[in-house]
Amino acid sequence: MKRNRLLIIWVLSIILGLSACSTDDSGEPVDPTDDISEPTPQPQPEPQPIDLSAYDNGNGVMMQAFYWDVEPRFGWWDNLSDKVPGWADAGIDRMWLPVATKGQSGGYSMGYDVSDYYDFGNYEQHGTVETRFGSREELENLITTAHDNNVEVIADIVINHNSGGGLEYNPYREKETYTLFDEEHGNASGMFNRNYEYFYPNSVSEYDPGSLFYEETNLDHHRDYVQEWLWKKDNSVAKYYQNVMGFDGWRFDYVLGFEPWVVKAWLDEVGGFSVAELWDGRASVLRDYVNETGSGAFDFATFYKLEEGLDRHEDLNRLNDDMLWKTHPEKAVTFTANHDTEKDSNEDNYIKSSNKMKAYAFILTHPGYPTIFYSDYENPDFQEEIKSLIEIHNSIAVGETEVLYVDDDEYVMKRSGTDTNPGLILYISISNSTKRRTVSSNWNNVTLMDYSGNSTYNPTSDENGAVTIEAPANGYAIWSITE
Template identity: 65%
Template sequence: MKKRLLIFGAMISMGLGFNACSSDDPVDPNDDNPGQTPEVPETPAAPGALNLADYNNGSGIMMQAFYWDVEPRHQWWTTIDEKIAGWADAGVNRIWIPPASKGQSGGYSMGYDPSDYFDLGEYMQHGTLPTRFGTREELGDLINTAHANNIEVIADIVLNHNSGGGLEWNPYREKDTWTLFDEEHGNASGKFNRNYENFYPNSTSQYDDGSLFYEETNLDHNQEYVQNWLWKADYSVANYYKNEVGFDGWRFDYVLGFEPWVVKEWMDAVGGYAVAELWDGNPNVLEDYIEETGIAVFDFATFYKLDEALDRNDDLTILERHMVWQNYPEKAVTFTANHDTEKDPNEHNNISVENKMKAYAFILTHPGYPTIFYLDYENQNFQEDLKQLMLINNSLATGDVEILYVDNDEYVMKRSGDGTNPGLILYINNSSNTKRRNITTGWNNKKIMDYTYQTSYSPVTGDNGGVSIEAPGNSYSVYSIME
């Protein structure tokens, strides 16, 4: 089936016709006339290529600078400190680091079991002075290095489920609960001491947020005391992290565990960049959250559609469906993997290794703010290809989106460019054979090339912009004009 979609932000319309055809048979690289349109013989791709550094579109990329159970323990801040300059050179403008405060698991904690919000590796508690990631001083050095390289540092904030307090009688649950947080019980800093009155249920609230984690120690955000310590007061967690530690923004963990107004009030109080982890593949749910809070969300709708299109259903027409970046490109944080999706390779919440680079080709050429997962970038089979896609994201990936062709195996998308920026054409091939597709580019009488170097096939467009482009089997290409 031949389809053509034109997307202007939220608008999708059917429009002008064109000729597009390809063969399901393997392409002979020596065949100058595949399909219906005569082509120029293949030439080396690199000579005459645009200098992509001249086309900075201001996009930027976020690096998720950790994975689950990072090693070596107590050395993570220094480990990634040494990588900052290289990430900056590759086009990263923000890094997202794990929750920096001391958790119940001490030196083994990934930070998602927060105990003392103000212990960033400087108090001896839960069996360790440093966190799993290092000391407070090493965290400061990391942030300073990032800022020196024009990279913002995003703090992972866990605002509901607490862990690691002492045991006390809880009259509202009529049993002992681990709800006592003070200098002797999991809160050595002495800041933001808590007891059963600060968790649900209590004397002022019976609210149940339906949290799946540590339900007995879910903070009551309706209390003035809790609000002051988290974001309102000068001494709050938010102000300490921003004004003293040096964080530039926030990744709000598990926002299903508290109401959207909490995030909005936090942002009104301290500002900065922010993105929410709302684990829901329904784009309408994600877009409603954007509208309620004003912050970005991780685009789980795109993640799951890539998983379905490339892995589960082997059907690229799924990529025509509703995703958050279509309506909210500035608020859609796209990704192909994170610490949770990659935690258990036997789970179905991940994109397979063999399809990972095609997924990255999608998010790094489409609108949205893309995130690179640390382990993917460190994978030597991926790194050079990822760097090139990141360069393309920050240069040619601009302008309106037009889907030129899509079927089960092929997806061809055009970015229109802007002003002197020529834009690009992405070609994903999910079949095992090299394919060529005849399209209309909008570039008249121009020699074009694949800027990802997956293929050296470099044709010239016709008077009407028509041309045949190529993508290797189980791969992708990203075409644009040459000088």
């Protein structure tokens, strides 16, 4: 019995020895101490953004280079000269200057009380030589600096009302009026001298379109003399600004104060970029104006829909209403703030600071020519975000526009891109929580990212382009493809 037990032990030891010497699929022996478990999954690389600079689409952005009552007085032109190179690097291609000539308020004037159209800070009148913004030499240096940085300079043109002339008896009003503009009375340059015959009413014009400002000095554009000095003569306001001062285009102030044919005649004579301040929130009115004049117009329809949707009514359905850019994108100059809206005490005329970036995200992803307000860009809380939005606008904000979804607190819009440009999807939310929504994109089996940097989510579209994107609480995201 004992010998049988020893035999059994010997056989078992041989079997165990053979089993400890297994082979892999190639037949080679495998060390029993080797780890032959499944390999540990390796982390997937983070999606990489596309190089937006490779998608330069030729778009640009205009800077409104002032706010109401800018400081420092007499140093504004130099201040802007220092900022122009940085603006150009950020993608700004035009800047709109305040009225550059002497107003009745002299060194305190923002220029809208225009007195001498040819005094750029080089004549002693109204208590100062320099304008509020500085000297003529400093203005000329600013314009040169802008052109050296491929930035066009837009002049603010006030051709409705004048201010700062001398008193004279006006037989058409049967009283004394401040309608005498000559070398001793508010027009030291001696160019475009005026008297009561060139303001409404006069010997040939009884019609007075009226004015919210200085109605007794409302220029009559039907008078040949006025037309000659404003745009026809070789040294007219238009040609002097263009050919001598170097301005590249025009922002027409308060065009409700004169007929549309005036702007058309000006542009037919001298051309140049043009945008009219027609303060009306109806897209149909703006549309009629640009068709009649050939000028662009500030898209007040978009401004008010943004204010209503984000602020007043908190209903993003308003963002799907009629706006000028929908029919005339090349003529619609969009904006979220300007010198008037920011100083206006009417809360329905400005967009709250807490909603500004959502408004900028809208105008910088939709068609139209966006304007950045100086005070917003120079706000350290906003600047980097605005720079990022400008980069997106000047690269992937292209293609047909389609609203994919809209309700009271969500708005999703797609730019279709082109054969060589991926386009984008904008998702705005005014909800207090993160929102996600599945939409139809133009991208199949592609991982996306938010180029605004407001979301770290990286969804992947399916084979049909369907993808679930998100918007942060009370914020926005801008989706496009990754490498």
